[in-house]
Amino acid sequence: MATTVTAQTLTVTVSSAINLNGQPINSENTLSVPSITAIDKRIVSVPTSSQVTLLTFGSTVAAGQLITGNVKFVSITNKDSANYVRLRVTRTSQDTFDVQIPAGGYYIMMNPSESVSASGAAFSSFVNAYNISAQADTAQVDVEIFAASI
Numbered sequence: 285m286a287t288t289v290t291a292q293t294l295t296v297t298v299s300s301a302i303n304l305n306g307q308p309i310n311s312e313n314t315l316s317v318p319s320i321t322a323i324d325k326r327i328v329s330v331p332t333s334s335q336v337t338l339l340t341f342g343s344t345v346a347a348g349q350l351i352t353g354n355v356k357f358v359s360i361t362n363k364d365s366a367n368y369v370r371l372r373v374t375r376t377s378q379d380t381f382d383v384q385i386p387a388g389g390y391y392i393m394m395n396p397s398e399s400v401s402a403s404g405a406a407f408s409s410f411v412n413a414y415n416i417s418a419q420a421d422t423a424q425v426d427v428e429i430f431a432a433s434i
Contacts, residue, residue, distance in 0.1 A: 324431040340415040354433040361390040364425035
């Protein structure tokens with residue numbers, strides 16, 4: 285079967301604005317990501333009782349799994365108005381790093397390549413992440429996942 289999906293360019297805009305001491309201080313950056321043919325967008329309820337997997341990265345497409353080399357943009361947004369959520373990114377070697385996303389905040393990654401060092405060693409190479417999981421802190425939170433792939 286031939287695809288009927290036509291690749292499109294994803295436009296990501298990050299905008300910040302503040303008026304500090306009567307002076308507007310604004311920043312806007314736009315990124316164009318070409319050739320996007322697949323989007324995974326969903327909202328997941330994240331409990332406090334255990335860590336839940338949001339996304340996995342692998343060599344084939346499956347439920348909640350993206351092809352590692354095809355991922356071009358991932359955004360995870362905490363939709364809660366009061367509580368933070370902890371994201372854990374796990375590498376194929378099982379090394380991890382954690383990020384706290386405050387209420388209303390978000391985490392963006394452009395691909396699953398990362399580097400982790402528990403000892404502060406010099407950078408050696410990037411390794412692909414295996415998955416992204418989450419656990420809520422004080423109360424269950426909803427997170428929105430938006431992932432774009434070629």
